[in-house]
Amino acid sequence: xxxxxxxxxxxxxxxxxxxxxxxxxxxxxxxxxxxxxxxxxxxxxxxxxxxxxxxxxxxxxxxxxxxxxxxxxxxxxxxxxxxxxxxxxxxxxxxxxxxxxxxxxxxxxxxxxxxxxxxxxxxxxxxxxxxxxxxxxxxxxxxxxxxxxxxxxxxxxxxxxxxxxxxxxxxxxxxxxxxxxxxxxxxxxxxxxxxxxxxxxxxxxxxxxxxxxxxxxxxxxxxxxxxxxxxxxxxxxxxxxxxxxxxxxxxxxxxxxxxxxxxxxxxxxxxxxxxxxxxxxxxxxxxxxxxxxxxx
Numbered sequence: 612x613x614x615x616x617x618x619x620x621x622x623x624x625x626x627x628x629x630x631x632x633x634x635x636x637x638x639x640x641x642x643x644x645x646x647x648x649x650x651x652x653x654x655x656x657x658x659x660x661x662x663x664x665x666x667x668x669x670x671x672x673x674x675x676x677x678x679x680x681x682x683x684x685x686x687x688x689x690x691x692x693x694x695x696x697x698x699x700x701x702x703x704x705x706x707x708x709x710x711x712x713x714x715x716x717x718x719x720x721x722x723x724x725x726x727x728x729x730x731x732x733x734x735x736x737x738x739x740x741x742x743x744x745x746x747x748x749x750x751x752x753x754x755x756x757x758x759x760x761x762x763x764x765x766x767x768x769x770x771x772x773x774x775x776x777x778x779x780x781x782x783x784x785x786x787x788x789x790x791x792x793x794x795x796x797x798x799x800x801x802x803x804x805x806x807x808x809x810x811x812x813x814x815x816x817x818x819x820x821x822x823x824x825x826x827x828x829x830x831x832x833x834x835x836x837x838x839x840x841x842x843x844x845x846x847x848x849x850x851x852x853x854x855x856x857x858x859x860x861x862x863x864x865x866x867x868x869x870x871x872x873x874x875x876x877x878x879x880x881x882x883x884x885x886x887x888x889x890x891x892x893x894x895x896x897x898x899x900x901x902x903x904x905x906x907x
Contacts, residue, residue, distance in 0.1 A: 795870025
C-alpha cells in the first residue's frame with residue numbers, strides 16, 4: 612500500500628536551497644546539534660562509521676568532530692555537500708547503505724519532513740550493525756501552536772474557511788510507537804520545548820522563511836496569502852501571544868528519538884512469572900486478593 616504524500620519534497624528542497632544561499636536562521640539546528648553531542652557523550656562506546664541523515668547544515672558534523680570515526684553526510688541536495696570529505700547525495704526516503712554497515716545514525720530536524728517516516732526508520736534500522744544506535748531530533752506536533760491558532764482564526768474571519776498552513780508533525784507517543792514498529796530495541800523518546808520571543812509576528816514569519824520551513828504541504832492552497840488575512844493574522848497573534856513587554860512568543864517542540872539495533876547482549880525484559888520477589892513484599896504491604904476489600 613503506498614504511503615500518503617504529505618509534503619511536496621521538491622518544494623522543500625528548493626526553499627531550503629534558497630534559504631541556505633541568503634541569511635539562514637540556524638539557531639534551532641545549532642541547539643539540536645549541541646544537545647545531540649551531549650547525549651552521545653553519555654554513551655561510552657566507540658562509533659567507527661556513522662551517517663548524518665538529512666541535517667540541513669553541517670552543525671551536527673561539527674559538533675561530533677573527533678567523537679566518531681568516519682561521519683558520512685547524507686543530503687538530497689548535492690550542492691550542499693561541497694567541501695564535505697565524506698558525502699552521499701541521497702534522499703532520506705531512499706538510503707544508499709547496505710544492511711549492517713553503520714555503527715551510528717544521527718539526524719537533526721530533518722526526518723519530520725519525510726512522507727514515509729516508518730519506512731525511513733526501517734531502512735535506518737537495517738543499515739545499522741547489531742547494537743548500532745539511532746539518535747535523532749525531529750520537530751514535534753506542538754510546534755508553532757500559536758501560529759496555527761492565529762492562522763485558523765484569521766482565515767475563518769476573512770475568508771470564511773480554513774486551509775492547511777502548518778505541517779501536522781507527529782507527537783511523542785506516535786514516534787515512540789514507530790521506533791518499536793521499525794524493530795528498534797530499547798526505544799526512548801523525550802521532548803525539549805523551546806520558546807522563542809520575537810519583536811513581532813512578522814519577524815517569526817521571516818525566520819521560518821530563512822529556515823526554508825514555510826508551507827510545503829502537498830495539499831496547500833496554491834494562491835498567495837491575502838493581505839487582509841495576513842494583516843488579521845498579525846493582529847490576532849499580537850493580541851493572544853504577546854508578553855507584557857510587547858514581544859510575542861513562538862513555541863518549537865523538539866522530539867528526541869533513540870533506539871538500538873537488536874543484539875543479544877542488550878538487556879532483555881523478564882519473562883512473565885519469572886520474578887523471585889513478590890511486589891507486596893518489596894513494598895512491605897499486605898497483599899489483598901482481587902475482589903476483596905482491605906481490612907475485611
